[in-house]
Amino acid sequence: MKTDKQLLSKAKIVVVGNGMVGHHFVEEMAKNSDYQITVLSAESRLAYDRVYLSSYFAGKTADDLALTTPEHYDELGVTFKTNAKVTNIDKSAKVVTTESGDCFEYDKLILATGSYPFVPPIPGGDVEHSLVYRTIDDLEAIQASADVSKVGVVIGGGLLGLEAAKAVKELGLETHVVEFAPQLMGVQVDGGGGRLLKTKIEELGVQVHTSKATNEIVAGDKHRYKLCFSDGTELETDLILFSAGIRPYDNLAREFDLEIGQRGGIVIDNQCKTSDADIYAIGECALWNNFIYGLVAPGYSMAKVAVKDICGEEAEFTGADMSTKLKLMGVEVGSIGDAHAKTEGSLTYTYENQPEGVYKKIVVSSDKKALLGAVLIGDTSEYDTLLQYMLNAIELPESPEGLILPMAADKPTLGVDALPDTATICSCHNVTKGDIIAAIDCGAVDVGQVKSGTKAGSGCGGCAALVKSVADNEFEKRGVEVKKDICEHFAYSRKELFDIVSVEKIKTFDELLSSHGRGLGCEICKPVAGSVLASVWNDYILKKPHLSLQDTNDTYLGNMQKDGTYSVVPRIAGGEITPDKLIVLGQVAKKYNLYTKITGGARVDLFGARVEQLPPIWKELVDAGFETGHAYGKSLRTVKSCVGSTWCRYGVQDSMSMAIDLENRYKGLRAPHKIKFGVSGCTRECAEAQGKDIGIIATENGWNLFVGGNGGMKPRHGDLFATDLDDETLVKYVDRILMFYVQTGDRLQRTSVWMDNLEGGLTYLQDVIMKDSLGITDALEEQMAAIVGSYQCEWKTTLEDPEALKRFQPFVNSDKSDSNIQFVTEREQIRPARGEEKIAVTFIPSVENDATEKEAVAEEV
Amino acid sequence: MTTTNTEKTWRTICDSSDLVKDSGICALLANEAGNEEQIAIFHLPNSEDKIYAVGNYDPIGKANVLYRGIVGCIADEPVVASPLYKQHFSLKTGRCLQEEQSISVYPIRIENEQVQVLY
Ligand code: SRM
Ligand SMILES: Cc1cc2nc3c(=O)[nH]c(=O)nc-3n(C[C@H](O)[C@H](O)[C@H](O)COP(=O)(O)OP(=O)(O)OC[C@H]3O[C@@H](n4cnc5c(N)ncnc54)[C@H](O)[C@@H]3O)c2cc1C
Ligand code: SF4
Numbered sequence A: 001m002k003t004d005k006q007l008l009s010k011a012k013i014v015v016v017g018n019g020m021v022g023h024h025f026v027e028e029m030a031k032n033s034d035y036q037i038t039v040l041s042a043e044s045r046l047a048y049d050r051v052y053l054s055s056y057f058a059g060k061t062a063d064d065l066a067l068t069t070p071e072h073y074d075e076l077g078v079t080f081k082t083n084a085k086v087t088n089i090d091k092s093a094k095v096v097t098t099e100s101g102d103c104f105e106y107d108k109l110i111l112a113t114g115s116y117p118f119v120p121p122i123p124g125g126d127v128e129h130s131l132v133y134r135t136i137d138d139l140e141a142i143q144a145s146a147d148v149s150k151v152g153v154v155i156g157g158g159l160l161g162l163e164a165a166k167a168v169k170e171l172g173l174e175t176h177v178v179e180f181a182p183q184l185m186g187v188q189v190d191g192g193g194g195r196l197l198k199t200k201i202e203e204l205g206v207q208v209h210t211s212k213a214t215n216e217i218v219a220g221d222k223h224r225y226k227l228c229f230s231d232g233t234e235l236e237t238d239l240i241l242f243s244a245g246i247r248p249y250d251n252l253a254r255e256f257d258l259e260i261g262q263r264g265g266i267v268i269d270n271q272c273k274t275s276d277a278d279i280y281a282i283g284e285c286a287l288w289n290n291f292i293y294g295l296v297a298p299g300y301s302m303a304k305v306a307v308k309d310i311c312g313e314e315a316e317f318t319g320a321d322m323s324t325k326l327k328l329m330g331v332e333v334g335s336i337g338d339a340h341a342k343t344e345g346s347l348t349y350t351y352e353n354q355p356e357g358v359y360k361k362i363v364v365s366s367d368k369k370a371l372l373g374a375v376l377i378g379d380t381s382e383y384d385t386l387l388q389y390m391l392n393a394i395e396l397p398e399s400p401e402g403l404i405l406p407m408a409a410d411k412p413t414l415g416v417d418a419l420p421d422t423a424t425i426c427s428c429h430n431v432t433k434g435d436i437i438a439a440i441d442c443g444a445v446d447v448g449q450v451k452s453g454t455k456a457g458s459g460c461g462g463c464a465a466l467v468k469s470v471a472d473n474e475f476e477k478r479g480v481e482v483k484k485d486i487c488e489h490f491a492y493s494r495k496e497l498f499d500i501v502s503v504e505k506i507k508t509f510d511e512l513l514s515s516h517g518r519g520l521g522c523e524i525c526k527p528v529a530g531s532v533l534a535s536v537w538n539d540y541i542l543k544k545p546h547l548s549l550q551d552t553n554d555t556y557l558g559n560m561q562k563d564g565t566y567s568v569v570p571r572i573a574g575g576e577i578t579p580d581k582l583i584v585l586g587q588v589a590k591k592y593n594l595y596t597k598i599t600g601g602a603r604v605d606l607f608g609a610r611v612e613q614l615p616p617i618w619k620e621l622v623d624a625g626f627e628t629g630h631a632y633g634k635s636l637r638t639v640k641s642c643v644g645s646t647w648c649r650y651g652v653q654d655s656m657s658m659a660i661d662l663e664n665r666y667k668g669l670r671a672p673h674k675i676k677f678g679v680s681g682c683t684r685e686c687a688e689a690q691g692k693d694i695g696i697i698a699t700e701n702g703w704n705l706f707v708g709g710n711g712g713m714k715p716r717h718g719d720l721f722a723t724d725l726d727d728e729t730l731v732k733y734v735d736r737i738l739m740f741y742v743q744t745g746d747r748l749q750r751t752s753v754w755m756d757n758l759e760g761g762l763t764y765l766q767d768v769i770m771k772d773s774l775g776i777t778d779a780l781e782e783q784m785a786a787i788v789g790s791y792q793c794e795w796k797t798t799l800e801d802p803e804a805l806k807r808f809q810p811f812v813n814s815d816k817s818d819s820n821i822q823f824v825t826e827r828e829q830i831r832p833a834r835g836e837e838k839i840a841v842t843f844i845p846s847v848e849n850d851a852t853e854k855e856a857v858a859e860e861v
Numbered sequence B: 001m002t003t004t005n006t007e008k009t010w011r012t013i014c015d016s017s018d019l020v021k022d023s024g025i026c027a028l029l030a031n032e033a034g035n036e037e038q039i040a041i042f043h044l045p046n047s048e049d050k051i052y053a054v055g056n057y058d059p060i061g062k063a064n065v066l067y068r069g070i071v072g073c074i075a076d077e078p079v080v081a082s083p084l085y086k087q088h089f090s091l092k093t094g095r096c097l098q099e100e101q102s103i104s105v106y107p108i109r110i111e112n113e114q115v116q117v118l119y
């Protein structure tokens, strides 16, 4: 009988196991404050990221892997205990007891006990340096053993076995993998893929032994142990790591009479309930539909279902897709659906490129309309698209083989929609597409809330554009009108603002704000307006009305560094520079004591200039014939080139001249984001053109044009847009493509993301540019011609304008310099002083100059 | 030993023509303890107070850069966005809108075409 007091107190939830799934359950459950949650962990620490376990050997610490902290659980109001293995469940009294005798009452009990590594009973296998790979404690044991070992053998060549082999390799041991079956990763990959995988992994220095059954482990001659195989062969080793599969931790269920499967696992229904209505099981210990899922994502889904069921909401677990994409020791591996073509009547297409180590297979239905499965080794770039075909039963194109053949002309790509829910969107915070959708499910109504709810984008910030497209796409799917508003001051997208500015002939931000915006503007809309005004009118960006619109980088025509100094990057078109100019760079760097580095963009960057030094530095550079390199602008950066046919014995066109012409043509063009080009003199592609926004590769007959390549955050190879173009057509197409991008791209959207989001994709763009399907190519060319014709070096213009130069004086009321900027010397050059290296400078009115003299940087050399 | 003068007075910084519309400038002050202090002065002609003075030091980016940030408003609060990591600081209260940080605010006025700060 319940007393009033009991009714008032919160319902008690006890979670057994604080692994990845148990933790996920706690986080989800804690969102509802009507429950008192207690979580009991058998391990000595709270939940951590098992999926990234291997990164421990690549330098990650236990803290880095932690998914939570005691403080976080306190904040959530969750009670927890570590080293608290549950050994008893009293179902009628609803009490669990731990090894140390602590009792916990529950109203609902959650078993999230996960699984443990299976160690086959091999005679002689139970020795000191025979280990497993599952917990952080295991890793510590492996590390300790590796310190006194030379050779390591992993028994088991499945997915986890290969992960373990990678760890052993990284620990510096001679590494072997022993597999019972004739191939590696037999669950996910077919025979052909397994063969290739073996070759690739052996190339990385791991020896793979397939079709080997270990009969016995005895003392070794040269090393600690000797494995004796059934075929009479032997292998000596110091360390043995078992990775022969996992078994569910179902012992509690077994002992206390919950239904378990024939081959283990706690039986659950679609609500994740066990045979006792008040006990749930989730994660790797649970058996659903006679199946155990050895992946986190299905476990997370189960956790969510259990939470909903407890809260009285309707929810059902209906299974999960087991497709996987991963990188094993640098080898890309993808497995989708029916990888083994077991479906009756199924047909397969296979592409194998032995020299490059690529193997791809798709399995299709007998009518060739549906994709059933796929295996990808060495190159998984089609994974997302293929998975999408299978999951959404999208009808296959006429010739399905086009999906896996390289350079197939009509290779369809599917936009962000195509990304699977497990795709990582934000790697800093490990946020998947599924997490973003979940945030929206939980009530996030705009991208801002998605970001604060999932933390996506709050690390390096590089994923912001992708997070936004995934979220927007999801909102659109739910019929929510996606506000493309760039910020609270303008209810328009960048493209709409572009149209407004050009159609209404608006020339200043104030005009735009008073006619179409509200408030005072902000750091988002102002630079967008600045960029649009620059693209449409190509005014000098520091002209009075535009001045306050620019980010500091554009205002001071340099990139701001962490200490408030700036970098100086002159244009070095195509990377070609005369010795005289190179000497000038050296002299200027020396005179102003600037840190000097060759950039990744094949030019020279001079770092550490104070605002007030920028004009004199640039005066010397401009006098010597240099121009601004726009390293600060959302504009053309570099055109990387190779020497081409002029010098190179393989070159088939003059890539150098082409690169210089292109760089000079488009320099200064303002765009939604930065633009990079590459021009290679032949297919060897030394300029890495396919990784650039605009990539150009010489052919015997002209130039192949690639569009939408990207390095950086999310690399993408450009799409082959047109082949064998002559010089004139090439430039014409590039004019049109760039102008179309400038007009339609979103804020901070590189051409790669723009291409991916362009409805109709590559074919559409080809139609617009080459067939003039929108009837705009003349206008695009005219607009570009106007911009090319009105180019000015922003630094030259600035130096000629005393008003603009005033901006470079640090203080209105003093000639002094910022005393917080201090340098120390490292490898014979300056670098910013760290906090602890700085000299506190106080201002003493009578001896003003002392302060500046204390700084480590010498103004004159 | 320094004599502490707690009396604050209005001191002239510059001419009002030195202000840059919708943008910032920086002034170097010496406080009563003799320490250097940099202040960022912003001129927002379309906002309520029109002119604002706050500390120039960005406590998050740890550099003297705030006067070089873009100004505007967030939900009608006049703000400057740090040029380093883009957090917003209220020009009225000095409070950071994203993190538990704040910067100093100084009373500022224009008298006879002169910009004056009370410190
Ligand atoms: C200096 C340089 C690194 C170096 O030491 O070599 C550099 C430095 C910066 N890069 Fe870079 N990137 C440099 C080459 C590259 C390259 C290589 C290349 O161009 O071939 C890439 C990958 C290629 C690409 O862009 O597709 C690259 C991808 C990025 C990205 C990621 C872009 C993306 O689409 O994911 C950013 C962040 C951004 O732009 O949003 C970035 C941003 C930056 C910024 C502007 C970050 C910042 O805001 O402070 C750095 C400041 C430069 C400065 O202070 O002068 N940098 N950056 C290189 C200058 C090249 C040049 O001459 O202009
Ligand atoms: C090296 C490695 C790489 C992996 N890579 C991937 C991957 O790339 N993708 C993927 O999806 N999955 C991967 N996995 C699998 C993934 O880690 C698991 O699916 C996931 O951790 C399962 O979560 P869980 O909470 O069910 O179990 P676990 O994370 O194992 O947690 C169960 C916890 O319960 C504790 N426990 C057990 N019994 C008791 C008891 N009686 N009382 C109290 N506590 C108890 C255990 O000690 C453990 O801490 C990988 C696993 C490993 C080991
Ligand atoms: S790309 Fe071709 S032309 Fe250029 S350097 Fe390489 S081989 Fe030579």
Ligand code: FES
Binding pocket: A425, A426, A427, A428, A429, A456, A457, A458, A459, A460, A461, A462, A463, A464
């Ligand atoms: S913030 Fe998302 S990847 Fe860095």
